[in-house]
Amino acid sequence: MNYLTDLTDAQWQMLEKIIPETNRKRKYPIRSIINGIFYLVKTGCQWRMLPKDYPKWQLVYYYFRKWRDDELIDYINQWLIEERRVLKGRERQPSLVIVDCQSVKTTMLGGIRGYDGNKKINGRKRHIAVDTQGNIIECLVHSANQHESQTAELLIRKLREEQFRLKKMIADGGYRGELTDIAKRKYQLDLEVIKRNEEKEFTVQPKRWVVERTIAWFNGYRRLSKDFERFLETARAMIFLSSIQLSLNDF
Numbered sequence: 001m002n003y004l005t006d007l008t009d010a011q012w013q014m015l016e017k018i019i020p021e022t023n024r025k026r027k028y029p030i031r032s033i034i035n036g037i038f039y040l041v042k043t044g045c046q047w048r049m050l051p052k053d054y055p056k057w058q059l060v061y062y063y064f065r066k067w068r069d070d071e072l073i074d075y076i077n078q079w080l081i082e083e084r085r086v087l088k089g090r091e092r093q094p095s096l097v098i099v100d101c102q103s104v105k106t107t108m109l110g111g112i113r114g115y116d117g118n119k120k121i122n123g124r125k126r127h128i129a130v131d132t133q134g135n136i137i138e139c140l141v142h143s144a145n146q147h148e149s150q151t152a153e154l155l156i157r158k159l160r161e162e163q164f165r166l167k168k169m170i171a172d173g174g175y176r177g178e179l180t181d182i183a184k185r186k187y188q189l190d191l192e193v194i195k196r197n198e199e200k201e202f203t204v205q206p207k208r209w210v211v212e213r214t215i216a217w218f219n220g221y222r223r224l225s226k227d228f229e230r231f232l233e234t235a236r237a238m239i240f241l242s243s244i245q246l247s248l249n250d251f
Contacts, residue, residue, distance in 0.1 A: 001053045005038045007031060011248045018079055019072070028055035036060040041241045044222025068237040077240045078162070080247035081135040087250065093165045094131035098211040099155065100172060102126045102218070103144050104227050111230040114145030124227045126215075126239060127151055129159060129169070132207070134214040136243040137163065141227070141235040148174040153182060160187045170194060170207045217246065 007015070012031050019030060036054035040047065050057045067073050082092040103116045106123040115122045127140040127148065138159050142151050152175055159166055168190040169183065176193050183191040194208050218224040221242045229235040 001051075003035070003039055003051075003053070005042045005245075006035045007038070007248070010251050014080070014083070014248065014251050015076065018076060028059060030063075033060050033063050037064050037241065038245055041221055041223045041238055041245065044225060044228070064237070068233060073237050073240050073244070077136065077243050077247070080244060081131070081137065084135065084247055084250050085131070085133070088133070090133075091165060093163050094137065095165045096168045096170065097129040097131055097137055097159065097163075097166065098170045098207055099127070099129045099152070099175070100208070100211040100215065101148050101174070102128070102215045104224075106227045109228065109230045112143050112232055114143035116144035119144075124232070124235065125151075126227075126235075127155055128211065128214065128239070129155060130211045130214050132210060134210050134217070135247070136214060136239065139236055139239050141232045141239070149177060149179050152179055156183055156187050156189060160189065168192065172208060218242065221245075 015034065019034075021030075033055055036050050036057075037060060039045070039054065040050060040060075047057045047061050050060060054060060085092055085094075103119040103121040103125050104123050105121055106113045113123050116125065121144055123144050125142055125144050125146065125148075127142065128136055129138045130136055138155060140151055140155050140158075148171075152171075156169070159169075166189065170192050171194070173193060173195045175191065176195075180191045180193065183189040218239075221238075223238050224242060227235050229238065
């Protein structure tokens with residue numbers, strides 16, 4: 001049985017180029033394993049409740065964990081974003097990113113969590129950086145009681161290590177303070193802080209609406225409706241998997 005989340009032939013041809021050992025003879029093809037992972041991210045089901053049309057859930061979870069720990073999921077996400085940018089006539093890597101945080105509730109599984117007093121949410125924060133097209137370039141997941149400014153430097157450092165063309169970052173008022181000076185002095189990065197409109201009526205903030213739209217896209221993936229994961233690295237991988245699914249829509 002085919003599901004709406006299953007890879008098309010064109011999408012599989014893209015992934016087949018960069019996933020190792022796809023040609024090795026095996027009982028369950030890699031394509032069906034990836035389909036199982038995508039089904040879980042989109043529908044939000046538990047690993048043990050994967051439909052019988054996919055390989056055994058233990059095998060699907062094994063490959064998910066392996067690719068997560070080997071950072072293959074990170075690599076696939078970055079590669080697909082670069083391919084999308086080239087298709088649209090842009091450079092492979094961006095010179096500008098927009099960052100923001102989303103606070104989400106966690107479940108009773110346990111793991112690291114905290115209370116966000118501003119949003120009144122007990123859970124975690126998703127700290128993401130996107131390009132001007134809304135593609136997720138980098139992501140951090142951390143306890144919700146940590147303020148954006150406390151983890152922003154780590155995000156900047158990771159971006160600097162991977163994005164050699166990066167020159168500017170746009171953020172909201174939560175990133176104000178000495179972070180602007182740190183970004184310039186330590187990382188040669190211009191940080192522009194766009195403050196919210198102090199008046200009551202709603203106005204679209206220049207550039208920042210892009211990252212807010214990306215966060216809204218998370219609503220289309222039930223696995224991201226809350227943070228269901230015990231480990232931070234798993235929560236981060238789920239975000240990148242949703243990004244990969246979005247990127248594959250162009251192929």
